[in-house]
Amino acid sequence: MSGRRFLSIGECMVELSQAGDGLLRKGFAGDTFNTAWYARACLGPDWSVDYFTALGDDTMSDEMVAFIDKSGIGTSLIRRIRGRTPGLYMISLKNGERSFSYWRDSSAARSLAADPDRLREAVEGADLVYFSGITLAILPQEDATTLLAEIRRAKAAGKLVVFDPNIRPRLWSSYDVMHATISEGARSSVLVMPSFDDEAAHFGDDSIEATIQRYRALGAANVVVKNGADGVRLNFAGDETFVPAEKVETVVDTTSAGDSFNGAFLARYLETQDAPAAARFAAGVAARVVSEHGALVAKEKLGLSGR
Numbered sequence: 001m002s003g004r005r006f007l008s009i010g011e012c013m014v015e016l017s018q019a020g021d022g023l024l025r026k027g028f029a030g031d032t033f034n035t036a037w038y039a040r041a042c043l044g045p046d047w048s049v050d051y052f053t054a055l056g057d058d059t060m061s062d063e064m065v066a067f068i069d070k071s072g073i074g075t076s077l078i079r080r081i082r083g084r085t086p087g088l089y090m091i092s093l094k095n096g097e098r099s100f101s102y103w104r105d106s107s108a109a110r111s112l113a114a115d116p117d118r119l120r121e122a123v124e125g126a127d128l129v130y131f132s133g134i135t136l137a138i139l140p141q142e143d144a145t146t147l148l149a150e151i152r153r154a155k156a157a158g159k160l161v162v163f164d165p166n167i168r169p170r171l172w173s174s175y176d177v178m179h180a181t182i183s184e185g186a187r188s189s190v191l192v193m194p195s196f197d198d199e200a201a202h203f204g205d206d207s208i209e210a211t212i213q214r215y216r217a218l219g220a221a222n223v224v225v226k227n228g229a230d231g232v233r234l235n236f237a238g239d240e241t242f243v244p245a246e247k248v249e250t251v252v253d254t255t256s257a258g259d260s261f262n263g264a265f266l267a268r269y270l271e272t273q274d275a276p277a278a279a280r281f282a283a284g285v286a287a288r289v290v291s292e293h294g295a296l297v298a299k300e301k302l303g304l305s306g307r
């Protein structure tokens with residue numbers, strides 16, 4: 001066993017969703033955690049998957065650590081901060097439309113990069129480093145600068161650094177800060193995995209090609225642009241391929257479609273170095289995910305055997 005490590009950096013939150021009769025169901029989710037979950041489900045045993053975040057010392061933080069651990073994801077790098085608590089969000093359903101409320105302004109995860117030695121040690125111990133625009137958005141600006149410096153060191157050291165811009169304007173203090181920081185995230189990465197609808201809406205791209213060229217011009221050698229039911233376009237070191245989405249009978253819940261695609265893609269790419277094949281595999285996993293409720297679909301339901 002070579003003992004290689006996939007490190008995902010970001011915020012996992014407590015999720016409350018409606019369970020009928022006014023009852024709420026508690027879960028745990030968050031973009032970078034969801035991707036770690038799907039990577040874990042799809043990677044073989046010679047890879048460990050670790051989650052890097054910060055949590056508090058309350059019962060809910062303990063429960064989240066226990067949940068992450070039970071998912072087969074390493075928790076030893078998680079920083080625990082006295083007196084702090086995790087972020088929380090609630091999913092409301094009205095006339096079939098989902099809406100989200102967040103309580104994350106003072107979540108412990110906002111301090112995930114405030115201990116630079118710990119961050120450096122975690123990144124140095126990883127073969128793949130995954131982070132997102134949400135990871136950057138929740139950090140105080142000087143901590144985002146610290147994180148990006150570590151990410152650049154990882155890229156310079158030849159690690160596979162992967163970034164999903166996951167553009168969420170409400171998390172940013174201004175458009176200019178968002179644009180500059182996300183661009184810096186992409187510049188510091190080897191592979192960028194954006195969703196076209198976000199890039200078109202917030203960065204004004206008028207085509208998938210425009211998204212690919214913008215990120216490649218920033219210095220990301222490889223780009224995978226996700227476009228929902230219209231599939232993905234990959235550009236790996238200039239070689240371009242289109243991979244269609246799989247047909248889905250009934251789309252039940254698109255939560256974490258992109259996160260699951262990323263996790264499954266990276267798992268298969270790490271093992272085969274074949275990006276188009278990894279995208280076909282990930283399209284199959286994401287198709288299962290949008291056919292089920294919730295962000296985290298159990299491994300048994302992902303149809304992994306035979307893929």
Ligand code: ADP
Nearest residue numbers: 195226227228229245246248257258261283286
């Ligand atoms: P995000 O969740 O980041 O917006 P996308 O909507 O582009 O990401 O979806 C990511 C992947 O999930 C797609 O590339 C595709 O493989 C799959 N997917 C999403 N929506 C559908 C759908 N309606 N039918 C089939 N596959 C889908």
